[in-house]
Amino acid sequence: MPHPLNGTKTPGYNRAMQNVIVIGGGISGLSFAYRCATEGSGALVLEAAPRLGGCLHSQRFETGFWFELGAHTCYNSYGGLIEMMETCGLMEQLLPRAKVPFRLLRDERVRSIPSELNFFAILASLPRLFFANKEEESVERYYSRIVGAKNYRRVLGPMLAAVPSQDAGEFPATMLFKKRPRRKDILRSFTLQGGLQSVTDALAQQSGIESETGLSVQSVTRIDGGFCVQAEDGRRFEARQVAIAVPPPVAANILAADFPELSAELGRIATSSVTTVGVVVAKEKLSLEPVAGIVGIEDCFYSAVSRDTVPDEHFRSFSFHFRPGTSPAKRMERITQVLAVAESDLESTTERHTVLPSPREGHAALAAAIDEHTAGTQLSILGNFFAGLAIEDCITRSFAEFSRLQQ
Numbered sequence: 441m442p443h444p445l446n447g448t449k450t451p452g453y454n455r456a457m458q459n460v461i462v463i464g465g466g467i468s469g470l471s472f473a474y475r476c477a478t479e480g481s482g483a484l485v486l487e488a489a490p491r492l493g494g495c496l497h498s499q500r501f502e503t504g505f506w507f508e509l510g511a512h513t514c515y516n517s518y519g520g521l522i523e524m525m526e527t528c529g530l531m532e533q534l535l536p537r538a539k540v541p542f543r544l545l546r547d548e549r550v551r552s553i554p555s556e557l558n559f560f561a562i563l564a565s566l567p568r569l570f571f572a573n574k575e576e577e578s579v580e581r582y583y584s585r586i587v588g589a590k591n592y593r594r595v596l597g598p599m600l601a602a603v604p605s606q607d608a609g610e611f612p613a614t615m616l617f618k619k620r621p622r623r624k625d626i627l628r629s630f631t632l633q634g635g636l637q638s639v640t641d642a643l644a645q646q647s648g649i650e651s652e653t654g655l656s657v658q659s660v661t662r663i664d665g666g667f668c669v670q671a672e673d674g675r676r677f678e679a680r681q682v683a684i685a686v687p688p689p690v691a692a693n694i695l696a697a698d699f700p701e702l703s704a705e706l707g708r709i710a711t712s713s714v715t716t717v718g719v720v721v722a723k724e725k726l727s728l729e730p731v732a733g734i735v736g737i738e739d740c741f742y743s744a745v746s747r748d749t750v751p752d753e754h755f756r757s758f759s760f761h762f763r764p765g766t767s768p769a770k771r772m773e774r775i776t777q778v779l780a781v782a783e784s785d786l787e788s789t790t791e792r793h794t795v796l797p798s799p800r801e802g803h804a805a806l807a808a809a810i811d812e813h814t815a816g817t818q819l820s821i822l823g824n825f826f827a828g829l830a831i832e833d834c835i836t837r838s839f840a841e842f843s844r845l846q847q
């Protein structure tokens with residue numbers, strides 16, 4: 441089939457120079473491509489996986505049932521996301537999230553969060569809330585001060601680990617939750633029909649955005665007037681501007697040959713991997729009350745995020761986010777224990793591996809160093825390791841970088 445931009449898909453063919461190539465088709469790459477498309481230049485997105493979306497990964501079934509293997513919740517404070525959803529005509533597809541609680545799992549018992557908190561310690565710490573300052577603080581130091589060290593260790597620490605699916609104690613406190621203006625006319629928290637991947641699906645359909653999936657990029661090098669993008673299958677692409685929106689270790693590899701200093705900075709960003717196993721179970725097989733999710737305390741999983749927030753008539757699902765090093769056998773054993781079902785009761789099992797940044801003290805300086813290397817060039821580094829890990833943080837970064845390249 442001829443390629444809509446260049447007329448051919450023959451391997452090895454050197455395409456005519458593109459305006460913009462985006463490497464990585466997650467929300468970072470696609471929100472950058474969206475800006476390119478709406479401002480006129482268009483973009484070609486190259487994605488290694490067979491599907492676009494990255495961490496926006498909605499597992500869908502022929503029956504119409506779906507569940508999230510990755511991100512699950514957006515908020516009315518996600519202004520960049522909402523702007524794109526409005527352009528893509530997605531606002532009619534917004535779904536509210538049912539108000540079901542998060543629970544904790546300690547010593548094989550599902551418990552409510554308040555039952556595990558020591559409120560005297562919170563009361564005693566409360567006055568410190570007025571003086572607490574997130575700047576220069578780690579998540580553990582900041583939140584221990586507010587709820588007391590024991591409450592942090594027993595309850596809040598594991599809950600905060602469930603947010604980025606890794607121990608978040610050493611994260612800079614400023615990176616976890618952000619105050620942003622809210623769109624009061626929109627649901628406070630929401631998902632979409634078909635799941636959050638509907639956003640990246642719709643972005644990819646925008647006129648001006650072309651994409652190729654199943655194409656892993658290996659390197660980006662300088663050429664006259666732009667960049668050469670070399671794909672794993674031997675094809676070479678040329679572009680005036682390149683935006684790289686892949687996890688930091690991958691970006692470091694892609695840039696190693698021609699941008700060694702930038703590559704070294706990217707290589708200094710710590711990362712953590714999480715294996716997610718999503719399972720679907722017929723409703724009648726489960727006695728567990730409806731939950732938004734279960735947070736594992738001193739367990740091999742950080743959290744099991746449920747689809748009970750968008751109840752289905754027949755099925756329930758849980759995405760278990762496991763700590764690194766948990767064997768496949770242990771993962772299955774734990775899932776069946778927690779849900780109190782037999783393996784044969786699982787209607788479907790899907791696995792996903794994700795690499796996430798693990799920002800530490802000094803992260804802002806690292807991010808600034810990356811920006812110094814790309815300043816004044818037509819090369820852009822995008823992703824969830826600049827402003828923060830949330831979807832909106834990725835979009836904020838992409839929009840800001842698009843503006844920089846325009847200048």
Ligand SMILES: Cc1cc2nc3c(=O)[nH]c(=O)nc-3n(C[C@H](O)[C@H](O)[C@H](O)COP(=O)(O)OP(=O)(O)OC[C@H]3O[C@@H](n4cnc5c(N)ncnc54)[C@H](O)[C@@H]3O)c2cc1C
Nearest residue numbers: 464466467468488494495510511512513657823824830831
């Ligand atoms: C389990 C989980 C739950 C989350 N929940 C929420 C939530 O509820 N709300 C929220 O706001 N945020 C949430 N987040 C965070 C948010 O989803 C992510 O930070 C964000 O989606 C990352 O987007 P990205 O495009 O930067 O990276 P990714 O989504 O990781 O995309 C990078 C893309 O690059 C591709 N790629 C990799 N190597 C190459 C290569 N060599 N060539 C071409 N392509 C390549 C990958 O296949 C991938 O598609 C969650 C994250 C996870 C993992």
